Structures are given as structure tokens and as C-alpha cells.
Amino acid sequence: MSNLSIREAINKTLHEEMARDERVILIGEDVASEGGGAYGVSIGLAEAFGKLRVIDTPITESAIIGAAGGAALTGLRPVAELMFIDFLGVCLDQLMNQIAKFRYMFGGRASTPVTIRTMIGSGMGTGPQHSAILYPLLVAIPGIKVVAPSNAYDAKGLLAQAIRDDDPVVFCEHKAIYTEKCEVPDEPYTIPFGKARTVREGTDVTVVAFSRMVLLARDVADSLRSQGISVEVIDPRTLSPLDDEAILASVQKTGRLVVLDEANPYCSMASEVSSIIAEKGFDYLDAPIRKVTAPHTPVPASPILERAYLPSLAEIEAAIRATVNY
Amino acid sequence: MSNLSIREAINKTLHEEMARDERVILIGEDVASEGGGAYGVSIGLAEAFGKLRVIDTPITESAIIGAAGGAALTGLRPVAELMFIDFLGVCLDQLMNQIAKFRYMFGGRASTPVTIRTMIGSGMGTGPQHSAILYPLLVAIPGIKVVAPSNAYDAKGLLAQAIRDDDPVVFCEHKAIYTEKCEVPDEPYTIPFGKARTVREGTDVTVVAFSRMVLLARDVADSLRSQGISVEVIDPRTLSPLDDEAILASVQKTGRLVVLDEANPYCSMASEVSSIIAEKGFDYLDAPIRKVTAPHTPVPASPILERAYLPSLAEIEAAIRATVNY
Amino acid sequence: MEYTPETLYRAYRSMKLIREFEERIRAEYQQGKLPGFIHVYRGQEAIAVGVCMHLSDEDYIASTHRGHGHCIAKGCDIEDMLLELACKQDGICKGKGGSMHIADMKKGMLGANAIVGGGPPIAAGAALTAKTLRNGKVSVAFIGDGASDQGTVAESLNLATVLQLPMIFLYENNHYAEFTKSPKPDGRIAARAGAYGMPAVTIDGSDFFTVYETLAEAVERGRTGGGPTAVEAIATRYYGHFEGDPQQYRDAAEIAAARANADPIEKFLQDHRCKDLDPAQIAAIDAEIQSILDAAVERALAADDPTPDQLYADVYLSYRGETA
Amino acid sequence: MEYTPETLYRAYRSMKLIREFEERIRAEYQQGKLPGFIHVYRGQEAIAVGVCMHLSDEDYIASTHRGHGHCIAKGCDIEDMLLELACKQDGICKGKGGSMHIADMKKGMLGANAIVGGGPPIAAGAALTAKTLRNGKVSVAFIGDGASDQGTVAESLNLATVLQLPMIFLYENNHYAEFTKSPKPDGRIAARAGAYGMPAVTIDGSDFFTVYETLAEAVERGRTGGGPTAVEAIATRYYGHFEGDPQQYRDAAEIAAARANADPIEKFLQDHRCKDLDPAQIAAIDAEIQSILDAAVERALAADDPTPDQLYADVYLSYRGETA
């Protein structure tokens, strides 16, 4: 066991998986730079595996993502870095219409084992074009899987699974929690997709949270516990596939649900989870399902406005209390 | 009044709005061609308004959409054609990070009166890369409005509103219903955004449907009526803004809700509407909220599979019956 | 360059097979027996064949919406293709892809593509595999003149140059994108590619020999680590954009002239290098092609449609941990 | 070309204002007084100024993440810019845009842009407005050497050529994209643009006079219906990619050499055309700049932050029919 940050866990996993399988390559902008990319995640990889396997590219996201897909189709297992998920806009076609659909369009006769690592989220002052969440858009696309770890242990196991998985996976790293640490086994391991983690057990209300929101949910749960409210916090870890059953089982127990999502509200994961329970868990519900999300606005540059943008502990607590007291 | 198809109504509105305001231009691939673009929607416009205002472009969707946005920012009121919404993948950035955010990022000191017309939907044998719905992705983006008419009357009024609106609007035309006809006033008119239309009044269950699904909902409602089930069908017409209040008022009356959406299921408009009612209309509900959507698969080429892909009258009827009999 | 009779017969057979395949599907389509949309390659056969005769099943191509010629030249099975055009269960894509998505991994055919400009990044990826594994394979992206304008193509040119990928950008300039005549003078497309720093030439794409010889060099360059090449092959789109396009936008005279002068098969047969080909053997090839097509069409039209449950198959290899 | 003293003083003032503005914000940033990310333009001042001196408030520019120089040269108010860098309520974007989104419609400044390659399509749109309204305006897109690779830029080159837009593609080639040295030889970027069929030149971007004279011609071409022009201006990125970048990837010697030889203001002052400029007047300009900056920085740092409710304002002019 080592105490690792999410950033370190991801870096370590990349080292392990590249050592384990020489078909694994890393491709993206500045990934082979000495600093290890924009946020230092790929540090040391070019030195360890050479520039034939750790490949710096021009600023051409469609070509990067598409080439990673084409390489996956023909025998490699590429990990492509899309520096910020906000850049999906310049390369979505290669992901949505090509990579995601190869297998289906080609009658099941192709597989595309590509992993796309990307940074999501606000909270770091990166402004309107570098702070989006956007994973709902990916969850909507048949043919890809979407993962968003909230701690270093999960990051390591889920990234290893993503790289070894034979389907395309988008791996979403929240930039504001790269430094979060926890104990992580030294040896490689994988965590299966579609299995939620129960972060806190509780009986009064279920809180489903994604990515960074898991940390806020945990903190609120801990503080409410001392006030006699027992909150169950569930981190689905993978957004597609989603562990409906775990959520349903929890709501069956608690009868109440709050969903936290840093995404913009409409057609978000908060909406998705809520709608699943409104259909399959209706009889369990004793209160309306509340969603706590970012507002329907871009992410502002001002730190004060950015703080107002992000769901706060106070808002989360208020939603939980309102649900419990309903 | 004239009996017009949706295609004709759109064409007529383009004629009227271009005649009314010379800042309105039309830009896109093949829009000035004699056939009037891929599906004949822009027929006669180049002849009427000249090729300085009806502009054929190379196959460069990022440049088309971005240029339409830049032109809107500087004094024109462009209508850009994105031939199929599936091509969003090659131009999303200009819509999502540029056009949608100009006003916000620039502190409210800019407006971008651009309309993007695009074709959506399956049912015409256009296969996996030309049949998507994708509007949920647009609804999730703050700064743009999203419209999807289901009849010629609405198409005319909503398109006129879109062109005159000072915010960016995406206008989604379902290719399988272009030939649907109804009576349309000869003079220009606008329909405000965010106001749903009640297609059928009913008391047993509310069905919210979008775009082509409205026609299926109406047919099922009519057939169930003769069997003693009274279905209220609501067509929100605009997806962003969404008329929550009309839906809520209807559910308050009926106590039951089914949402129909041709989109893939996850993070769809079906999810969104369901989650709104699960939060704000919980006390009105007597039954689970059911969603009827396309499956989490691409659109297959085979006509038989494509038929299986599209929510059918039978599936819709079954969902309504299950909800009513709950 | 010297041509063995075997090479010449092979070239002829491949071009003729494309031609007859498409004439047959046009006829079936016009009778309503094939669903979807069909984009006919006629007039451009010398390109697909002149390129693919240099490639083995281990090499890669990424195709376009007008992909039948590429598929056939790369060796896809005719019957499986026809089954796919008819969207049948045993089609090469199990009926899910249709005309615009025919793909065959066993043949290095990475898919026709209904997104204009969608193929080149994928072909670059295949070339990256070849470079990484140092296995001497090459990858060809077919690109229309209209497609050449897409940003994805520019990005792929750049990536291929920077990474020195074993890749060929094969532009098929038929002067039309849908219903709009290209404003680009011949040679401009190659010039754009050349400006990235790769060898780039403009050639007559209706002449098999020119294409074949140009590609010999380009493929060799790719196989030996010399990086990418761009080839702009000028050709004629014989029919409309898709089957059923009435071509209002094109004068009758232009169409007649194109059809009269731009037939790659006629040109091939009249070339001096073909003067010793045996008419009997040509006739035998023609007959063989007809019998292949007769059998394949018959089987395809009679074959089983997919069953509705197949809608859900093959989205993922495994979504919720189930084994496929 | 003849230069009046007035032109020379104006050029000097504009370059110096950019320089001092940025040195000041670097200092404030290093002290933690400014939020977000800041990309410093130093070393490239002659480009922004040599271009924008040909433009009026009625002409358009679209900028990049490294946009301060463009904003100042185009006439954006210094105090409003500083308020924005400090993300204050009265900032030029009300604190919502920050350094990477400064825009000013009154000045024809269509925005800095945090998406590499985001600006050219927008600039093409402004040029389309000018062409449609036949008003003789021109539009300039600033583009980094890294950005020149983006598909959006290629598409804009093409659209501008086909529609003959009054537009200038102003490439600033500082040989770096973030932490990666460009593999492109000088001149390649211009060659790529030229291959679309527009005039394209490569020039010394550290020399004001060269930039100014090149642009005189390009702007004139645009205003008179001659279509687009591309200019690749070679320059040096004096500091790191963003403020705080330790530049591990660049040798100390390279940086020292760049700083020693590539100062556009030094070069300007030493040019023979400036030999008659009055040192006292230069000093007066310098002093004026300092006092503008002192006042602006003081006001910006003391100004009010936005209030949290402003988060919700200005997403739409009107979303649910409310009037703004």
C-alpha cells in the first residue's frame, strides 16, 4: 500500500499498463513533455517507454482521437489524452460517429480498445471554455463507456480496467481533485465497470453523486450524521454502464433520493438517475427526488462566481434536509 | 390559409423572413442548388434573393457554423444549415464554446442572432451516421435555444421566432415528417418559445412527446379514447426553454406521466422531463413515470431493425396502459 | 513499368467487377429491391484498382460514402457485400451498416463512411499501428474532392507528416460534391497536401496505368519508412450523387461528354499495353463476373432479414460484464 | 513607405503600452493578486500593433488565448481590461470572461479565445458581414503556429477563399505550442495557406515596419474586394507558455538569446526611421503609460467583485420571454 494522490495513481497505472502490454501507447498534446502534460499526469512515461510509445502530437484533436481509434481497430490499445473535455467540440465526430459505432456498424466484427483520458470540471479558475463537465453527452452515446473516479484507489483500478477493456472508454479526471490522496495497493488490479461503491452507509436518504461531488456528499453526510441524519452516499464510479441496481436497492432502504451532479442541469446524470428511480423505484419513494446541479450557465471566470456556480455544501445539505423532512 | 407540408412551411417562412429583413442570409452546403439543398427545403431562395444572400459553401461545417456565428455577432441574422444533426460532431465547438457562450463570456455585451436549421431522426433508411436525434446534447448547453416542431403551423411560427430571436437557436426538422400537412396562415406570425401545445386534452394520463413522437402519441391517444382511456398529449415544441409549467399542470390533473422521446435513452429529454416531475410534481403522481425512447444502440441500416429501433405505436400504447392501470 | 498478362487480367477483372456490381445494384435499387442510399462509383474504377493492387489483406484502407469500388478492389466478398446492401442478417455488417458502412477487418477494409472526411484520421491510426509495430504495412485514405475541405483531413495530413506515418492520401477529384461543382482548379488539392511537406502529385485517375505506377512509388515510400504521400486523381462521376439524383445542376452535354470520354475500362482496353490480351479470356472474365453476380444477387435478395432482437447486439463487446 | 512622426509615436506608444501592461500584470499575478491563467504576449508586440494600426473600430479582429496585445492594439480600454483580468464586476466582460475572453464589440474585438483555432471561423463570419453589407470593413484572425494545425483554421482558409472574404489570416509563429517546440520550418504555415489560392507571405514579426507594410497591402486587398491574405509573422515567445511555466523544456541559452535579440521595441527604436524621434517625447509617453497603468491597477484591485446573483445574468437576452 502507498498513500497516493489521484494524479499519482493514474500515472502509476499508466506505467504499469504500458509495462504489462506493449500494445498500450499514449498519444496526445504535450504528453511526452518533461513536465508530463498540462497537469503532469504523464510524467516519466516518455523516459520509461520512449517516444515511439509516448507520442506528442500537433494540436489536432480530431486526428488524435480518430488515430487512436484507428490504431485500436488495427491492434494497438491506445490511451489518448484529450487535454480538457471542453475540446470535445473539435473532435466529437471521431468519438461519437466513428469509434463508438465501429462495432455496431460493422456487425460486431471489430473492436476498438481505446481509452480516452480527459480532464473535467470547474473550481480551478480555468474559465468558460476549460471547466465543463460534459460527461452527460458521452453517456448518451451508445458504444462508449464513461468512467469518473472520485479517489485514487478507484482511479487506479478503473483506469486499468479501461485500458484492458475491449470497448472504447472515456476516463474523466476531475482537475480539482487530482491531489486527493488515499491508500492504494502497490500491485495492479482492476475494478469492474457498472459496480457502484457505497461511500457511506445510511438509512434516512440516498445521495448519488458523481466525480468531485462524491467528496462533497461524503462531507455533508459526515456532518449530518452527528446531527442524527443518516445519509447513504453512493458513488456509481462508472456513468455508463450505470449501476441502477445499487441505487434502487439503496432507495428501497431509505425511501428518499438526492442526486448531485456538477454538470449543467438539463439532460444531466442527475436527470438520468432521477428518471430511473421515478420509473423503477416509484413505490419506494417517500419524497420528491431532488437534483442538485450547476445552473444552466457557462462557468464564469470570476472565482466568486465560480464558487457560486459549483453546488455548495450548504445547498447539498439543504436539499438533503428538505428531502428527509418531507 | 393554405394546406402546407412542414417542408413547404419552412420554405415559405424562409422566403418571408428574407423578404422582411435583408440582414437574414442563408448559408450551408448545397443550399443554393437548384434542388434547394439535400431535402429541397431551400428551393427557390437563391433565385429570389441572389447568391450573395443564399450562400453555398464547401464541406466545412466548423467554418459554416462559426462564420454564421461571427456574422450574427457583427450585424447579420444568418440562418445556417447543418444538413444532418449527425454532423454536429465536426462543428460542435463553434456552437457549444463559441456561439452559445459569447453573450455570457462577453459580459452581456454581445448578441448572436443566429438560427441553425438541421435535420434529425430515423425512419428514412439513412443508417447509423445520418439518423440521430442528438437534441438532448444541445438542450444541455447553456446559451442556445432548441426548437423541434411537429407540424407545419408550428414550424412556420417557431422558425419566424427563431430568426427574429436575438439568441442563438437550433431548429430541428425531423426528416420523416417533412411531408406532414396542415392548415397554415398565409401571413407571417411567430410562436413564442417556452409555450407547450396541448395536442389532445385528456384526464387519465399525460403524455409528453417531442418532434415526430407527437404524431405517434396523438394516434395512440385517439385509438385509446375509443377504448375509454383519456390521454392528454403535450407537445412542448421548444425543448430549451421547456414549458415545465404546462407539463406540471397536466400531471396535476391526470396524476400520471409517460414521456416519449426518439433519442437514445440516457440523459435524454425523456429523462429530463421525468426528473422535473419527480421533483416538482411528486405529490401529483399516482404511478411511476414511464419513459419510452429508442434503445441505447446506434440506428441500424436495416429497415426491419430501424423499425424496431423507433418506439412503436404498440410500445407506446403498452406504456400508457401500464401507467393508467398501475 | 512492365506488366505481366496476369497483372493486366487482374486489373481488368477487378475494374469490371466493380462496374458490373454497381450496374446490377442500380438496377435492383431502381426496382425498389434495395433499401437506403447508394452512391455509385462508376467512372472512378481505375483509382480503387490501381491503388489496391499494391496492397495485401494486411494493409489498410479507409473509404468514403462512395465505397463499393474500394471494397471490391480490396477484396471484400461480393456476396457478403450484396447481402449487406440488402441489409440481410448475413451481410458483411449483419445488415446494420448498409452501403455506407461496409467494412471487413480481415481484408484491412476499415469501413466506408457516411461522414465526409471521417476516414482519414482512422487511416492515420492504422498507419500508426504499422509504424509502432514496424511491420511494413501501409494505410490508404480515400478522400473526395469535397471531403478534402474538411478540417479532419487537414489534421490528418499534419499528423501523418509530423509522425512520418506510412500513409497515402488518395484524393478522388470528380469535381462534384453532391449537387455543387467544385470551385477548385485541378492540382489545388495536391498542392494543399504538398504544403504540409509530403510528396504530392496530380494524375489522371481514369487511366489505370498512371494510377498503378504512381501508387507503386507511394506504397514503396510508405513501406520503407519514407512517410506519407498525397495523390490527387482526377476522375469523372458518371452518374448522380446518389442513385436517383436527377442531376438538374449538370448540363446534358457535360454528362454526355463525361460518359463518352471518361470510361476507365475502355481506356484500359485501348491502351497499347493491353493489345495482346486475349478477347476470349476477357469474355471468360466477363462471364465469370456475371455468374458471380447472378448467384450473389439471387442469394442476397432471398436471404433472411435480421431478427428484431439483433437490434441490441454488438453495441459493446460487453456492457455490464456479460460475456459476448 | 513614408512614416510621419505621429505614426511612429503611435506605434511606439501602442507597443510600449502592451509591454508595460503585461509586465505589470505579471507582477500582480506573481503576488497572487490576479486569478486564473495568463498568457503573456511579450516579444510579439510588433505584430498586434503593425496589424491593428491599419484598422479602425469598425474593422474586426478575432484573437487567441494570448490576447492582451491584440486587445490593446485594437483599442480596448486599459482599465476595463485590468478590471476583467481581476474578474471584477465592471470588467470589460463583467468578470465572467477573464484574461482569455476579453471582447469589445464597440472596438470590433470579437474575443480572445481559449479554444485553440476557435477564432478563425468567427473572423470569417465578420468578414462575411462586411462582404454582404459591402461596407469595406476587413476582419483579421490571429492564429498561433500551434493553432495553425487545427482543422477549423483549414476550413476557414477554404471558406475565405471560396467566398473571397475580406479577411487576413495573421499567423504568429513563435515556434512553440505550450511545452512543445514546433516541428514546422518557417514558411510552411504561409505555404499551407497559399495553397488554398490566396497571397501568403512569411515575414519578420519582430520588426514593426515589416509587419506594418505587409499589412498595408493585405488590408487594402481586403477593402477593395481582393479577398483574403495570409501572413506568417515569425516572432519569439519571450516567457513561458503561461505565467508560472518554468520552461524546463527550453534551454537557458535559447531563452537568453531570444530575449537578447527579439525585442520588437528595441528593434523599432534602433531603426533608422526612428532616428529623429525625440527622447523627451518618448519619455513622456513612457510616463503617461506608467500613470495610466498605476491608476488602472489601483482601481482594478480595489473594485467590487461581481455579486453571486450575477452568475445567472446574460446567458440569454431572454430565455422565457422575460425582457432583459
Ligand SMILES: Cc1ncc(C[n+]2csc(CCOP(=O)(O)OP(=O)(O)O)c2C)c(N)n1
Ligand atoms: C460531415 C459531412 N458533411 C456533409 C455531408 C453530406 N454529404 C455527403 S456526400 C457529400 C459530397 C461529398 O463530395 P466528395 O467528397 O467530392 O465525394 P463524392 O461524392 O464526389 O464521391 C456531402 C456534402 C456528410 N455526409 N458529412
Ligand SMILES: Cc1ncc(C[n+]2csc(CCOP(=O)(O)OP(=O)(O)O)c2C)c(N)n1
Ligand atoms: C482545441 C484546443 N486544444 C488544445 C488547447 C490547449 N492549448 C492551449 S494554448 C496551446 C498552445 C497554442 O500554441 P500556439 O497556437 O502556437 O499559440 P502560442 O501559445 O504560441 O501563442 C494549447 C495546446 C486548447 N486550448 N484548445
Ligand SMILES: [Mg+2]
Ligand atoms: Mg467529389
Ligand SMILES: [Mg+2]
Ligand atoms: Mg506558438
